[in-house]
Amino acid sequence: MCIGLLGLGRIGRAVADAAPALGIECRSALVREPRKHLTSSLTLETDGLRVIDSGIDVLVEVLGGTEPARSLVIGALDRGIPVVTANKSLMAAHGPELREVAARAGVPLLYEAAVLAGVPFVGALAGRPVMASATRIDGILNGTSHFITSAIERGATFGEALADANARGFAEPDSRADTSSRDAAEKLTILLHLCGAGHVTAADICRRGIETLTPADFAAARRLGGSIKPVACASLEPGRCGSWAGPAFIAAGHPFAHFSGVTNALELRSATGEPILFAGPGAGPAVTAATILDDVHTCSNGSNGSAGSWGSWGSVRSTGSVRGAVVRGARFDVSAARFDQPPASRWFLRIVTEQISDAHLAEFLAARNVAAARIERGADDIAVLTVPASWAVAQSAARTLEQLGAFVTALPVVGREVPR
Amino acid sequence: MCIGLLGLGRIGRAVADAAPALGIECRSALVREPRKHLTSSLTLETDGLRVIDSGIDVLVEVLGGTEPARSLVIGALDRGIPVVTANKSLMAAHGPELREVAARAGVPLLYEAAVLAGVPFVGALAGRPVMASATRIDGILNGTSHFITSAIERGATFGEALADANARGFAEPDSRADTSSRDAAEKLTILLHLCGAGHVTAADICRRGIETLTPADFAAARRLGGSIKPVACASLEPGRCGSWAGPAFIAAGHPFAHFSGVTNALELRSATGEPILFAGPGAGPAVTAATILDDVHTCSNGSNGSAGSWGSWGSVRSTGSVRGAVVRGARFDVSAARFDQPPASRWFLRIVTEQISDAHLAEFLAARNVAAARIERGADDIAVLTVPASWAVAQSAARTLEQLGAFVTALPVVGREVPR
Numbered sequence: 021m022c023i024g025l026l027g028l029g030r031i032g033r034a035v036a037d038a039a040p041a042l043g044i045e046c047r048s049a050l051v052r053e054p055r056k057h058l059t060s061s062l063t064l065e066t067d068g069l070r071v072i073d074s075g076i077d078v079l080v081e082v083l084g085g086t087e088p089a090r091s092l093v094i095g096a097l098d099r100g101i102p103v104v105t106a107n108k109s110l111m112a113a114h115g116p117e118l119r120e121v122a123a124r125a126g127v128p129l130l131y132e133a134a135v136l137a138g139v140p141f142v143g144a145l146a147g148r149p150v151m152a153s154a155t156r157i158d159g160i161l162n163g164t165s166h167f168i169t170s171a172i173e174r175g176a177t178f179g180e181a182l183a184d185a186n187a188r189g190f191a192e193p194d195s196r197a198d199t200s201s202r203d204a205a206e207k208l209t210i211l212l213h214l215c216g217a218g219h220v221t222a223a224d225i226c227r228r229g230i231e232t233l234t235p236a237d238f239a240a241a242r243r244l245g246g247s248i249k250p251v252a253c254a255s256l257e258p259g260r261c262g263s264w265a266g267p268a269f270i271a272a273g274h275p276f277a278h279f280s281g282v283t284n285a286l287e288l289r290s291a292t293g294e295p296i297l298f299a300g301p302g303a304g305p306a307v308t309a310a311t312i313l314d315d316v317h318t319c320s321n322g323s324n325g326s327a328g329s330w331g332s333w334g335s336v337r338s339t340g341s342v343r344g345a346v347v348r349g350a351r352f353d354v355s356a357a358r359f360d361q362p363p364a365s366r367w368f369l370r371i372v373t374e375q376i377s378d379a380h381l382a383e384f385l386a387a388r389n390v391a392a393a394r395i396e397r398g399a400d401d402i403a404v405l406t407v408p409a410s411w412a413v414a415q416s417a418a419r420t421l422e423q424l425g426a427f428v429t430a431l432p433v434v435g436r437e438v439p440r
Numbered sequence: 441m442c443i444g445l446l447g448l449g450r451i452g453r454a455v456a457d458a459a460p461a462l463g464i465e466c467r468s469a470l471v472r473e474p475r476k477h478l479t480s481s482l483t484l485e486t487d488g489l490r491v492i493d494s495g496i497d498v499l500v501e502v503l504g505g506t507e508p509a510r511s512l513v514i515g516a517l518d519r520g521i522p523v524v525t526a527n528k529s530l531m532a533a534h535g536p537e538l539r540e541v542a543a544r545a546g547v548p549l550l551y552e553a554a555v556l557a558g559v560p561f562v563g564a565l566a567g568r569p570v571m572a573s574a575t576r577i578d579g580i581l582n583g584t585s586h587f588i589t590s591a592i593e594r595g596a597t598f599g600e601a602l603a604d605a606n607a608r609g610f611a612e613p614d615s616r617a618d619t620s621s622r623d624a625a626e627k628l629t630i631l632l633h634l635c636g637a638g639h640v641t642a643a644d645i646c647r648r649g650i651e652t653l654t655p656a657d658f659a660a661a662r663r664l665g666g667s668i669k670p671v672a673c674a675s676l677e678p679g680r681c682g683s684w685a686g687p688a689f690i691a692a693g694h695p696f697a698h699f700s701g702v703t704n705a706l707e708l709r710s711a712t713g714e715p716i717l718f719a720g721p722g723a724g725p726a727v728t729a730a731t732i733l734d735d736v737h738t739c740s741n742g743s744n745g746s747a748g749s750w751g752s753w754g755s756v757r758s759t760g761s762v763r764g765a766v767v768r769g770a771r772f773d774v775s776a777a778r779f780d781q782p783p784a785s786r787w788f789l790r791i792v793t794e795q796i797s798d799a800h801l802a803e804f805l806a807a808r809n810v811a812a813a814r815i816e817r818g819a820d821d822i823a824v825l826t827v828p829a830s831w832a833v834a835q836s837a838a839r840t841l842e843q844l845g846a847f848v849t850a851l852p853v854v855g856r857e858v859p860r
Contacts, residue, residue: 042569042570138714138716139716139717140561140564140568140571141560141561141564143563143564144560144561144563144564147734147737147738147741148560148734148737148738149462149733149734149737150462150730150731150733150734150737151560151730151734275695275698275719278695278698290730292726292727292730294558294720294721294724294727295720296558296559296718296719296720296721297559297705297717297718297719297720298716298717298718299695299716299717299719300714300715300716300717301714301716304714306712307712307714310570310571310710310712311570313569313570314567314568314569314570314571317567317568317569317570318567318568321567
């Protein structure tokens with residue numbers, strides 16, 4: 021069993037280090053600058069095709085980004101070489117195309133490490149029609165932003181928390197993909213593809229960064245019995261489709277409330293409403309390498325590996341199969357739905373104002389169809405939890421308050437639990 | 441796509457009801473008494489071989505128990521017919537044999553619904569060597585006993601809680617398999633098989649029922665910042681192998697502390713120590729049928745389905761593969777290890793005594809190598825959390841206390857979190 025590596029960064033090196041113990045030979049690696057890897061015992065190449073054509077059984081792609089990753093992955097699949105990738109940007113941008121190429125070639129394309137890197141569930145979601153008929157996805161899909169929000173909750177500023185994440189090696193030197201929620205939006209896109217919405221792109225996901233969060237936001241959430249976490253979520257219910265990647269209010273009773281640090285988590289709900297939870301490490305070279313090597317083993321085993329397995333259901337559904345719609349509990353085809361607004365939800369509002377009394381605020385919100393279910397006044401601000409309302413309605417109310425001189429933070433509420 | 445059913449109880453009927461929406465024809469069913477199923481539109485058989493030989497693509501076994509399930513499953517596999525089963529008693533007692541038969545025949549044998557019925561992870565554990573190299577398994581694997589202990593925690597007696605579980609349809613008329621922890625021990629056995637310990641039987645699992653738990657036990661646990669849950673756990677570390685199915689102390693910081701009702705959960709730790717958590721519905725006809733039908737789809741898809749996939753790694757490991765040992769982070773082969781004692785752990789002790797002072801108790805426990813890390817005296821009892829100690833050491837101390845006239849409850853502590 022012999023693999024070739026595209027990329028020899030932290031994850032690539034971890035794969036090369038762990039492979040021998042599993043009886044896997046790591047033959048060659050594509051690198052940009054060979055002189056940076058003088059101590060490596062691998063054959064270093066600057067032309068990816070030379071790695072692909074070096075007689076390998078499986079190609080492992082850990083370059084990141086979309087090109088040249090996309091072209092090289094297609095090159096390998098076209099030659100009948102199975103591909104394992106951990107590259108979420110690639111799968112979010114070109115997953116449907118690459119799965120088609122793999123299916124046409126009859127070759128496995130596995131990417132278990134692209135989402136919740138340490139927790140195997142992508143294969144199950146891809147291969148199990150009932151499982152993939154989730155009507156609601158909620159995830160903490162980015163560990164760096166989770167670490168940072170957890171630190172802000174304990175009183176740090178965003179800058180202090182980011183510096184700490186950098187010092188611990190959690191954040192990349194350029195952490196904007198993490199803090200802007202772009203990374204989480206890409207992972208959510210991959211999940212939506214697997215659930216039949218193959219037309220969604222990462223740009224469709226309504227997205228907001230965590231940079232503007234302050235300890236005061238968390239204090240307001242705490243007064244309402246909850247917390248704030250960086251969440252990627254989507255609704256796949258008929259007439260209620262939508263997506264969001266950014267901070268969200270989490271009630272204390274929700275499982276996410278008990279996770280902190282870099283932990284990743286994913287909750288899937290189906291039409292019957294009983295949630296399924298996956299949680300564990302979402303990143304890190306050793307964790308990611310372990311999942312990649314399990315994927316390599318799966319390829320070699322012929323199991324889970326036919327492109328049919330990881331591609332078929334998603335593609336059946338995304339071409340409008342009635343079967344998918346029936347599974348979802350209604351004749352509803354998500355492949356035609358729009359996901360470019362946040363789903364309707366309760367809303368968490370933190371309002372800083374000197375002019376408005378609680379009674380006036382309640383009256384104001386009720387008149388704008390986003391009535392307050394609970395109001396908790398603090399020393400410097402008002403924390404509100406609203407009844408369920410659409411994004412447009414909640415935004416409109418927030419904008420009007422701002423025109424009246426208030427400062428407003430408005431975040432969606434995740435989970436059905438009504439805070440005490 | 442056409443399936444035959446062995447068994448037409450609650451789960452079998454749920455499979456038959458849900459199958460048509462997935463394009464799956466349910467052709468015939470083995471039943472014991474056809475006159476009990478007069479309204480069924482299926483062809484009813486009292487001879488299982490007639491179901492197997494009726495031209496089906498996949499056999500679904502939901503009879504429960506070991507015979508005739510075992511013989512009929514072997515009969516189907518020998519004829520080249522894939523089998524999907526939700527039968528944990530069968531897989532615990534005969535899993536290794538059946539996986540061998542399936543591998544020899546080159547036919548899929550899938551049993552995702554046998555453990556954590558609503559959460560797909562068995563396929564991943566079976567097919568992914570690094571994933572299956574867990575060094576520690578902790579699970580809430582039986583929903584009925586979890587419901588009952590949650591009710592006792594709120595003040596109910598065992599009898600009241602059981603009656604409530606029966607009334608809600610959670611408990612079978614004969615609930616002894618649930619309350620004696622036999623069901624959980626069977627599921628843990630299946631997990632141990634998948635982790636390479638194919639020699640373990642359910643009888644090897646050290647087991648204790650939940651019938652004797654009282655609200656006073658939970659009150660004592662609460663004073664120590666924790667709770668009591670029905671847990672099945674195993675250690676697969678060199679020199680520390682062991683297993684337990686029964687009540688255990690859960691610190692408030694552990695993820696299990698936040699689950700209640702019938703929820704099932706599984707935490708796997710590897711040598712690197714970062715835990716992976718799966719949680720969701722563990723039983724119920726609709727949930728189990730959904731997972732069974734996903735397995736049926738997987739069989740038909742040819743993916744995940746080669747017997748190689750679900751059997752190979754476990755069997756490679758259970759025959760003493762060095763590879764499994766290396767993955768586990770030490771040259772350690774669990775296929776030769778004994779699991780018939782609970783793993784070493786901290787211990788929760790609830791002691792009812794009139795003779796012994798706190799100081800004397802601390803001195804007594806320290807002298808017996810199971811020193812108290814924390815002592816909390818209540819009105820009627822003493823709650824103790826000890827330092828880590830072996831089962832034998834903790835039992836010996838408890839027995840000696842009982843000889844001195846005390847009443848002692850001794851439970852293992854699950855999780856690394858040290859209660860505050």
